[in-house]
Amino acid sequence: MSKFTNKDLKDNIRNSLGLNVTNNTNESYVAQQKTFRLQTELLSKSSKKSHLDLYDNYVKDFNRISAELDTVDRSDVSSNHSSFRSLKIDETYNMNSVYLHDLYFSNISDLHSEIPMDSLAYMRLSRDFGSFDEWQRDFIACCLASRCGWAITYLNTFTRSYMNCSIDLHSLNVPVGMYPIIVMDVWQHAYYRDYLQDVKTYTYGMMKQLSWSVIEQRFQKADKIQNNLGV
Numbered sequence: 001m002s003k004f005t006n007k008d009l010k011d012n013i014r015n016s017l018g019l020n021v022t023n024n025t026n027e028s029y030v031a032q033q034k035t036f037r038l039q040t041e042l043l044s045k046s047s048k049k050s051h052l053d054l055y056d057n058y059v060k061d062f063n064r065i066s067a068e069l070d071t072v073d074r075s076d077v078s079s080n081h082s083s084f085r086s087l088k089i090d091e092t093y094n095m096n097s098v099y100l101h102d103l104y105f106s107n108i109s110d111l112h113s114e115i116p117m118d119s120l121a122y123m124r125l126s127r128d129f130g131s132f133d134e135w136q137r138d139f140i141a142c143c144l145a146s147r148c149g150w151a152i153t154y155l156n157t158f159t160r161s162y163m164n165c166s167i168d169l170h171s172l173n174v175p176v177g178m179y180p181i182i183v184m185d186v187w188q189h190a191y192y193r194d195y196l197q198d199v200k201t202y203t204y205g206m207m208k209q210l211s212w213s214v215i216e217q218r219f220q221k222a223d224k225i226q227n228n229l230g231v
C-alpha cells in the first residue's frame with residue numbers, strides 16, 4: 001500500500017483551491033492531523049469534542065494557508081496591506097495553534113499521573129526554579145496571567161535553562177529561542193463549558209493529570225538539543 005505523504009496532502013489542498021501545483025518554488029509544509037484520546041473526566045464529553053473539532057479546523061486552516069503561500073505574489077508586498085503579509089501573520093497564528101494543541105493534548109489526561117523524583121523532569125525543574133513546588137507555583141501563575149492563550153514551560157536555548165511563559169492567543173508574547181516542553185491551554189474554549197470563568201480550578205485539575213512520561217521524553221530531547229547548541 002502506498003504511503004500518503006505530505007506532498008500528496010499539499011497537492012490535494014492546492015488542487016482543491018485551484019492553485020497552480022507545477023510552478024511553485026517555495027515549498028511550504030503542512031501538518032498531519034493527529035488523533036487524541038482524552039480519558040479525563042475533569043472535562044465533559046462535549047467540551048472535549050468541541051475542542052478537538054476546533055483543533056481539526058486549525059490544521060485545515062494552517063494547511064490551506066501553507067498551500068496559498070506557495071503561490072502568493074511576492075513582488076508587491078506592503079506592511080500596510082498585502083496578501084503575503086496577511087498569510088504570513090495567519091501562518092504563525094495557525095501553525096502555533098496546531099503545534100501547541102498537539103503538545104497540550106499529548107501532555108494532559110493521564111489518569112495515573114506521577115512524577116518520579118529521579119526523573120529528568122523533576123531534576124531540571126527543581127534545578128532551574130529552586131524546587132518542583134516553585135515551578136508549579138510559577139506555572140500556575142502563568143496560566144492565570146494569560147489573556148486567553150497558553151502557559152508553557154520551555155527550554156530557553158539562549159540561557160540553556162528552563163523557564164515558564166504566558167502567551168496571549170497563539171502568537172503574542174512568544175519568547176525567541178523557545179523549545180516547548182509542558183503546555184497548558186488556557187483559552188476560554190478549553191474550560192468555559194465545564195468551569196465557566198474559573199480557570200484556576202480547570203488549571204489545578206489539568207495539572208493533577210499531567211502525563212509525566214510524555215513530558216520526560218520531551219526533557220530528554222531538550223537535553224540533547226541543549227548539548228548540541230555549541231559554545
Ligand SMILES: [Fe+2]
Pocket residue numbers: 051101185187189190
Ligand atoms: Fe485550545
